[in-house]
Amino acid sequence: MSEYKYLFQPLKVGNLVLQNRVIFGPHVTNHWPNHLPDDRTVAYYEERAKGGVGMIIIGASPVDETANYAPFVQCGLWSDDCIPGLRKIADATHKHGTPLCVQLVHPGIHQEPEYDPDGHVAVAPSEIPAIEIPFNIPKELSVDEIHEIQDKFAAAAERAQKAGLDGVEIHGAHGYLLSAFLTPLKNKRTDQYGGSLENRARFLLEVMSKVRERVGPDFVVGCRISSSDMIDGGVEPEDIAKVAAMMEAADNMDFLHVSVGLYRSMSVMIPSHVSGLEPGYQADLTAEIKAAMKSTPVFMVGRINDPMLVDRLIADGSADACVIVRELIAEPEFVNKAKENRIDDIRPCAYWNQSCLAHIFMGMRVGCQMNAAAGNELKLGKDTLVKAATPKRLLIVGAGPAGLETARVAIERGHQVTIFEKGTETGGQLNMMARMPGRSEVRNWMDWLLRQVESSGKGDIRLGSEITAENIDEILAAEAPDEIIVATGARAAADGRSSVTTEPIPGHDLPHVFTYEDLLGAEPAGEIGKRVLIVDELADRIAPGIAQMLADAGHDVEIMTRWPSIGHESLVRWGDLAPVYEALDELGVQTTTDSWLGSIEAGYVTAFNIYSMREWQIDVDTVIFSTMKYANNALAKLIGDRANVPVHLVGDAIAPRQVADAVADATKLAYEI
Ligand SMILES: Cc1cc2nc3c(=O)[nH]c(=O)nc-3n(C[C@H](O)[C@H](O)[C@H](O)COP(=O)(O)O)c2cc1C
Ligand code: SF4
Incomplete structure (x- = not known):
């Protein structure tokens, strides 16, 4: 005091x-x-x-x-x-x-x-x-x-x-x-x-x-x-x-x-x-x-x-x-x-x-x-948390928000936790959010979560530790977990699949096509050309954030969205609309609404209006997808096949959603283990 x-x-x-x-x-x-x-x-x-x-x-x-x-x-x-x-x-x-x-x-x-x-x-x-x-x-x-x-x-x-x-x-x-x-x-x-x-x-x-x-x-x-x-x-x-x-x-x-x-x-x-x-x-x-x-x-x-x-x-x-x-x-x-x-x-x-x-x-x-x-x-609430009758050894796969929050609450309940993370950092998709301009504050929460796990003395986080078909039996034998939690998150759809056409976008595998993860990952991939087209279905902070980042760095940026506005409804509800739209306007970011991609070729794309189906071409050097995400759940199947203990899925590995859902899933699961 x-x-x-x-x-x-x-x-x-x-x-x-x-x-x-x-x-x-x-x-x-x-x-x-x-x-x-x-x-x-x-x-x-x-x-x-x-x-x-x-x-x-x-x-x-x-x-x-x-x-x-x-x-x-x-x-x-x-x-x-x-x-x-x-x-x-x-x-x-x-x-x-x-x-x-x-x-x-x-x-x-x-x-x-x-x-x-x-x-x-x-x-x-x-x-x-x-x-x-x-x-x-x-x-x-x-x-x-x-x-x-x-x-x-x-x-x-x-x-x-x-x-x-x-x-x-x-x-x-x-x-x-x-x-x-x-x-x-x-x-x-x-x-x-x-x-x-x-x-x-x-x-x-x-x-x-x-x-x-x-x-x-x-x-x-x-x-x-x-x-x-x-x-x-x-x-x-x-x-x-x-x-x-x-x-x-x-x-x-x-x-x-x-x-x-x-x-x-x-x-x-x-x-x-x-x-x-x-x-x-x-x-x-x-x-x-x-x-x-x-x-x-x-x-x-x-x-x-x-x-x-x-x-x-x-x-x-x-x-x-x-x-x-x-x-x-x-x-x-x-x-x-x-x-x-x-x-x-x-x-x-x-x-x-x-x-x-x-x-x-x-x-x-x-x-x-x-x-x-x-x-x-x-x-x-605070007084509802009860210590586990039998403290267990938990193996958590993935150190994103869902994995770390499960660990934090499970540790409070008296369990011992080991987290295997294949990447070199904790935080999962939130790291990507934090790398966009003006959006780093979420790191405070990630740091807090990590501190809670690390300072407990009951959480062992192993970075750069991937579980594969080859090493899984050895890991299971060495760790001898009582239960396993798979918190492997989600990944951006590199094929550009979306609810608009429900099929991969032709040309998605060309070398000048990236996902937002390629750009915002720990090791950004690829050469970004002068003229960039961001193709957005998520309607969240990602497309405008990347647009700001690239326009700031001197690229000519256009966001194309299938929605009637950029960040459709979400930016209004989050109170982000004015600062984000102001920044996009000042940076000269072009926006095209109600539209989607028919195909991608070297140097240009064919776009169409999703209502009238009118088509046109746009000259671009780089295309970046912020379209749907896929759940990373393959490992859960492998672990389920090889382990003789209960296996739980948590967070985006169930279905890609918001961070709130990952945290809520994790807290509830940790209460039940
Ligand atoms: C969910 C939510 C509801 C709010 N409702 C009210 C309200 O009923 N009356 C009011 O005067 N301010 C309301 N505010 C504004 C807050 O009182 C406060 O001024 C604002 O959130 C800034 O404070 P903070 O940064 O500590 O959140 C609301 C804010 C939030 C986030
Ligand atoms: S949901 Fe609201 S109160 Fe909770 S972390 Fe986000 S801004 Fe803060």
Whole structure:
């Protein structure tokens, strides 16, 4: 604990005293079937309370049934039905001394009638649609309707109070209704709620005042606000500093939680690893708002992933406490591990947004690609791991994510593990991801996983050790495993097979044709010519990543995809779209959508539009496939034939999927062995 000057200093927030300066921040989880919590929801929050956080703020919860936040499914604060469930969560976090608040939201334009069974229309300060939602033109609110919504905020806060929570956070950020009133980009009104900054802030200030009036002085009331819209013509930190000062002067606010951006600036609000934004990147913006505060505690947020960084941000005066979301989804014990000086054991978030942000956009519960227990605490949480009755000798084949995660959990259960890896490095396909520009952060997680296995004293990793038909009997005799796990992963389809033609692409075996693995492997293969065509079906990070890498190195690059856009849908869900498209545009990468390859010849390819079948030729020097993958499962058959012990397949060796699936498969398997 001595390492930290501020992290473990208590902080007074209203009538609460937080035991440390780390707050599990508000985030939509979709952990609320029928807008109510279930046992999994309770366990999700309790796990982070056990992990030692100073406070928890449940994510945006709608105050108005006619603006129920569709497509998200969050706590329905519009009805007393939410009270018993919320009380269960409060009781669970209070057991560990952790105060609990809930964030109150009216989604405004981010109510999507298309996803709402009752088709409620979106409402807004003015008839301005949101750029990211096709054809969702909102209804402009009347003054009477504004007052009704304010009363709903107050009623929702009272329900949280009745449920035994410690406070509420009013969501005045991210382009939701209150923030939409603040920004001139969305608010074109000419009445007392539009025009001057004072008028645009009126809705928010009146909500704060009505909430305070309803819950009294002892219940914590905070506000979240975006320091800047990060869009030309939007609000800037100097505007928000004035709004913050108005709120402090009104004396209804116990804390101010500063975030940044609107949905349109999502890649700054919830940046992924390709954003180029450093951990703690919102420090200067937050400090500008904090400078306008006399005594209100200010919280900051943004890729905070290291206890020392928390300490530094508080020491710098950027904020009084740090709000963390994704790192705490990945590592619920962040605070306890810091306290125990076990920094190396803190599981790093990879900031890929793949099972957190992407899940909520897909209507799924929040999880974590690097931590299968997140959202599954009842089955895989900290206290569910039991030592194996009989410790076994396990032989794992393959040191990619699935192999290493199986090893990590199996070792925790008391097993002894030997890993045979035919390559010269651990990490499997993730190494390839990490070699692409701006995408190296995943290495932190791979290093953590390796550390966990190596430092246990129960994991023996043998690199450059291939199991073949010739040496298998000898290896089995020498290792005498009780069980074998085959985690041999997947390989890129070198024949260019895809779902489009379902056959290999003619010409795939020519010397100027490569796969993404050839380029990104430990020993990159082949000569890449000036004109490069990347043929993409995976629609993930690989094609744009390679394109960036090659265009940066001076190649003329075109990506051809069978989808209507590059990284179709995935890049939006992962929050990668803006930084990736910006980079591709700046590097002059050409993109051709809805198209595929008919054949490859020396010097050119024949392409076709997959809908009209129109054909054309493209002159190219190099073709790179990012098409389908094949499971590496041949070894499993060989081992199954020769070994007299149980053999399990895990991860991509079953079927090529996402890293989240490999990690989840591995954790579950290791629980069962
Ligand atoms: C899955 C997910 C859901 C989120 N939902 C909310 C929300 O309900 N309310 C909110 O104010 N911010 C929300 N955010 C933004 C976070 O509160 C936070 O500002 C952002 O993730 C940056 O913090 P981090 O880098 O520690 O994750 C969400 C973020 C994620 C990843
Ligand atoms: S899914 Fe990825 S970005 Fe989200 S919390 Fe887990 S590691 Fe972090």
